[in-house]
Amino acid sequence: MLKLTVLYGHPKDAKAFENYYSENHLPQAATMEGVAKMELTKFMGTPDGQKADYYRMAELYFTSPEQMQETMSSPEGQATTDDLSNFATGGVNVIVGIVDND
Template structure:
């Protein structure tokens, strides 16, 4: 299984980020067909009590590289990707990996 991970840096305004994320970005992402599973994480810190390097993480799972390509290049995938600029005021990193526990 392929996993696309979106790592969000700490936003300038966390409250505005959360509102936009929940009311606009997630509904937009939900229109993408072909996502096998979606997991979201809001980081609370490091084990030693420090601030986490990232604020949030979204993990989108796909059955194959072809499915990920089809989904992300669709109009809905492109709209979701383009929307990142509207909320990721702390920066965003997107990486792709292959899960090894399947």
Template sequence: MQKLTVLYKHPADPKAFEKYYKEKHLPLAATMKGVSKIEITKLQGTPDGQKADYYRMAELYFTSPEQMQETMASPEGRATVNDLSNFATGGVNVIVGFIENDI
């Protein structure tokens, strides 16, 4: 299974981020065909109580690398990616990985 992870850095205005993320971005992401599962995490910090390097994490799962590429190249995928600049004021890192096993 292929996984695309979006790591959101801390936004300038967390309340504005949350409002836009929940009301606009997540519904837009939900229009993408071919996504097997989406997990959204609001990060709380490190195990020793420090502030996390990232504010939120979104994980999108696909059945194959080809499915991920097809989905992300679709009009809905491109619109979702292009929407990031509308609210992710802290910036984002996007990484791709292949899940080797489920433990």
């Protein structure tokens, strides 16, 4: 299984981020066909009480590299990717990895 991870930096306005994320971005992401599973995380901080390096994380799972490519290059995938600039004021890092289920 392949995983695309989106790491969101701390936004300039957390309330505006959350409103847009839940009302616009997530419904748009839900239109992407081929995502086997999606997990969303809002970070609370580090174990010692410090501010986390990132604000949020979205993990999208795909059954194969080909499925990920097909999904992300679809009109829905492109629209979802293009939408990031509308609300992710703290920056975004996107990484891809193979899930090791050993």
